[in-house]
Amino acid sequence: MSGALVSAVKVGKHFGQLKALDDVTIDVDAGEVVCIIGPSGSGKTTFLRCINQLERIDSGALWLNGELTGYRRVGDALHPLSESEIARQRRLTGMVFQRFNLFPHMTALENITEGPVRVLKAGKAEAREAATALLERVGLAGKAGSYPAQLSGGQQQRVAIARALAMNPKLMLFDEPTSALDAELVGEVLSVMRDLARSGMTMVVVTHELGFARDVSDRVIFMDHGRVVETGTPSELMRAPKEPRTRDFLRTVLAEGR
Amino acid sequence: MDARELPLSREEVDIARLRHVRPRRYGRWAAVAIILLLAGLLVNAFATGRIDWSTTGEYLFWPTVLQGLLNTIWISVACMAIGLVIGVLCAVAHASPNPVLRYAAIGYAWFFRGTPVILQLLIWFNLALVFPRLGIPGIWTGRTVDLITPVVATLLGLGLNQGAYTSEIVRAGMLSVDRGQREASKAIGMSHLMSLRRIILPQAMRVVVPPLGNEFIALIKFTSLASVIGFSDVLRNVQDIYYVNARVIELLMVAAFWYLVLVSLLSVAQAALERRFGRGFNSVVQR
Numbered sequence: 001m002s003g004a005l006v007s008a009v010k011v012g013k014h015f016g017q018l019k020a021l022d023d024v025t026i027d028v029d030a031g032e033v034v035c036i037i038g039p040s041g042s043g044k045t046t047f048l049r050c051i052n053q054l055e056r057i058d059s060g061a062l063w064l065n066g067e068l069t070g071y072r073r074v075g076d077a078l079h080p081l082s083e084s085e086i087a088r089q090r091r092l093t094g095m096v097f098q099r100f101n102l103f104p105h106m107t108a109l110e111n112i113t114e115g116p117v118r119v120l121k122a123g124k125a126e127a128r129e130a131a132t133a134l135l136e137r138v139g140l141a142g143k144a145g146s147y148p149a150q151l152s153g154g155q156q157q158r159v160a161i162a163r164a165l166a167m168n169p170k171l172m173l174f175d176e177p178t179s180a181l182d183a184e185l186v187g188e189v190l191s192v193m194r195d196l197a198r199s200g201m202t203m204v205v206v207t208h209e210l211g212f213a214r215d216v217s218d219r220v221i222f223m224d225h226g227r228v229v230e231t232g233t234p235s236e237l238m239r240a241p242k243e244p245r246t247r248d249f250l251r252t253v254l255a256e257g258r
Numbered sequence: 259m260d261a262r263e264l265p266l267s268r269e270e271v272d273i274a275r276l277r278h279v280r281p282r283r284y285g286r287w288a289a290v291a292i293i294l295l296l297a298g299l300l301v302n303a304f305a306t307g308r309i310d311w312s313t314t315g316e317y318l319f320w321p322t323v324l325q326g327l328l329n330t331i332w333i334s335v336a337c338m339a340i341g342l343v344i345g346v347l348c349a350v351a352h353a354s355p356n357p358v359l360r361y362a363a364i365g366y367a368w369f370f371r372g373t374p375v376i377l378q379l380l381i382w383f384n385l386a387l388v389f390p391r392l393g394i395p396g397i398w399t400g401r402t403v404d405l406i407t408p409v410v411a412t413l414l415g416l417g418l419n420q421g422a423y424t425s426e427i428v429r430a431g432m433l434s435v436d437r438g439q440r441e442a443s444k445a446i447g448m449s450h451l452m453s454l455r456r457i458i459l460p461q462a463m464r465v466v467v468p469p470l471g472n473e474f475i476a477l478i479k480f481t482s483l484a485s486v487i488g489f490s491d492v493l494r495n496v497q498d499i500y501y502v503n504a505r506v507i508e509l510l511m512v513a514a515f516w517y518l519v520l521v522s523l524l525s526v527a528q529a530a531l532e533r534r535f536g537r538g539f540n541s542v543v544q545r
Contacts, residue, residue: 009268059274068271077277 005030005065005171005202006051012059013046013226020046022226023060030170033203035213035234038223039249044206047223048173051204052093053086065092065170091119094164098176100156102148108135108159109144112166120167127166134162138192154185158192165196172196174205210253214238222246313508317499318515326495327516333412333491334478334520340417341477342470345424350454352429363425370422376483379415382406383487412484420477427469431462463535471528475521492516 006028013021021043028034036044049055050062053069062069069089071078081089102111112131116122122130135141138158148156157177164172174193178186190212197203197216207213213220214234222230222237222245230243241247305311317323351363370378385392386402393399406414435458443453485494493513500509 007268010272012274057273059272061268061271061273063268071273071278073271073276074279077279078273079279080281082281 003030003066004028004063005032006204007063007066008047008050008060009062010060011047011050011057011062013043013050013055013057019226021050021057024223024226024228025060026221026228026231028171028202028204030202031200032219033197033201033205033217034219034221035205035207035217036221036223037207037210037213037249038229042223043226044223045175046226048095048175048204048206051171051173052090052095054095064089091167092169093171093173094167094169095173096157096160096164096175096177098179100148100153100160100180102156102160102163104148107145107147108140108151108162111148111159112163115163115167131162131166134165135159137165137195138162139188152185153181154188157181157185157189161189161192161196171202171204174203174207176206176208178207178209208253210238210250222249224249309507309511310505311508311511313505314511314515317496317505317509317512320499320512322495322499323492323512323516326490326492327520329489330478330481330491330493330516331520333409333416333481333484333489334474336413337416337420337481338474338477340413341420341424341473344418344421345428346459348421348425349428349432350451352425353432353454355450367422367425370419371426375415375419375480376486378419379411379483379487382411382415383408385411408484408488408490411487412481412489416477416480416484420473423473424470427466427473428459428462430469431464431466432458434465435461460535464532464539467528467531467535471524471531474524474528478520478524479517 004027006026008024008026011021011024012019024043024047026034026047036047038044046055050057051064051069056070067089070086071080072085073079102108103114106114109128109131112134113124113127116127116130117124132141132144135144138161140155140158140162143151143155143159146155148159151159161172161177177193178189181189186209190209193203193205193212194216205212205217217234220232220234220237221228222241222243224245230237230241230246232242237246238250241250348363348366351359354360383406385406389402391399392402392405432454439457439461440453443457448456481489481491482493485491485497488494496509496513500506503509
């Protein structure tokens with residue numbers, strides 16, 4: 001078996017009549033940075049949410065760090081995992097949302113220390129120290145005491161990244177992390193993500209930032225209508241796409257000047 | 259990968275095809291068993307206790323009982339209506355930029371929430387002791403004892419009291435609406451009041467309906483307090499019957515039955531209201 005950190009095999013997921021994911025097979029190796037691109041409604045975000053079990057998959061199977069997610073398999077029988085076991089699996093991943101989802105009633109520092117203190121039972125002093133270091137790492141050393149409402153979108157998203165990192169995940173999931181940001185704030189978030197990629201973190205990034213995908217990722221996956229259409233290195237997929245649908249998509253996005 | 263998973267290849271593991279084993283929830287079954295046992299004991303106790311259930315059945319639809327039930331229903335609805343109108347007005351006044359309105363609303367809630375409702379009922383009913391005559395000076399006056407009947411005193415007492423509680427609930431609902439909504443309504447040129455009426459209050463309703471349903475249920479039962487000032491609600495009429503025939507528990511069961519029916523109907527209505535005001539929030543985001 002491969003040493004893949006994420007291993008999705010023929011994953012299917014539907015919402016009512018809509019097939020959100022259709023036979024999606026994707027492996028992500030440790031240390032790899034994978035960008036998923038594609039039009040909205042193509043299933044990129046759903047796939048991301050399946051990895052950390054915010055969505056349940058309907059068919060196929062998904063392994064995280066070699067462990068089947070959502071179920072314990074005994075022979076040919078599947079035993080659904082309990083809520084706490086799912087939470088434990090989820091802890092391998094950190095997630096950054098499009099709309100930040102910071103806890104508005106907590107300061108930046110408290111947002112970051114909440115998980116380590118409450119979930120990982122870390123000491124308060126130790127968690128604060130780690131959180132302060134993380135804030136520095138995302139370039140927000142002076143904002144520890146600020147509430148989310150007092151921060152710009154870019155600053156909020158960087159706090160959100162720090163909050164996810166504080167849980168020491170093996171894998172970081174980014175769900176269109178810059179889509180809700182003003183153009184001039186996109187850069188600061190991408191540069192934090194770039195540093196993170198350079199540090200060796202395994203990352204799956206759903207994004208519309210083709211420049212980021214080209215510069216940072218090891219592999220780019222193009223999805224459409226719930227299927228993986230094409231996979232390749234950034235230069236393969238973006239300079240010489242094989243599939244006509246990939247070409248059309250890239251042309252449309254580039255025409256929009258992104 | 260886990261050693262015991264090895265016999266199947268990756269492609270063979272498909273959660274849609276493998277057998278799913280439902281987890282056995284021993285705790286849940288134990289809870290069910292205990293609850294069923296307790297319920298059985300309770301039913302048995304009442305079935306074999308010294309209650310003549312046939313008497314209860316006999317009086318269930320007795321004209322006096324039904325008349326009392328009708329009174330309970332309409333006075334509850336009327337007091338809730340009064341409470342809603344006053345409550346919304348006070349909540350709006352509380353949010354008003356005008357300090358006089360704001361303090362009037364605060365003072366109102368302070369008084370009516372600060373004294374027992376039964377005390378308020380008694381004060382209204384005995385108003386004649388303070389003001390022998392009421393009316394508009396120079397145009398029309400009447401004797402207070404004629405004006406403040408048990409019905410009027412109940413409407414005033416329970417309605418005004420309800421208004422004080424409702425205003426706090428509506429206010430909480432208004433606070434729950436995102437500030438951006440107020441700004442967006444201002445931005446399309448709405449006045450303060452129009453923005454409240456068209457944008458803020460409809461969204462506040464989603465949060466407000468569950469506690470208001472709670473209040474209505476409480477109010478239905480508070481109407482039984484009005485029996486102390488001579489209002490003929492279902493409890494009062496049931497008591498009148500058992501003073502005569504001495505079937506105390508049997509007739510109290512009649513009243514309990516009707517209260518439960520009323521509250522059950524109300525719960526159904528509340529669920530429908532919650533669905534109505536939850537629209538736009540309930541749908542699952544599909545992406």
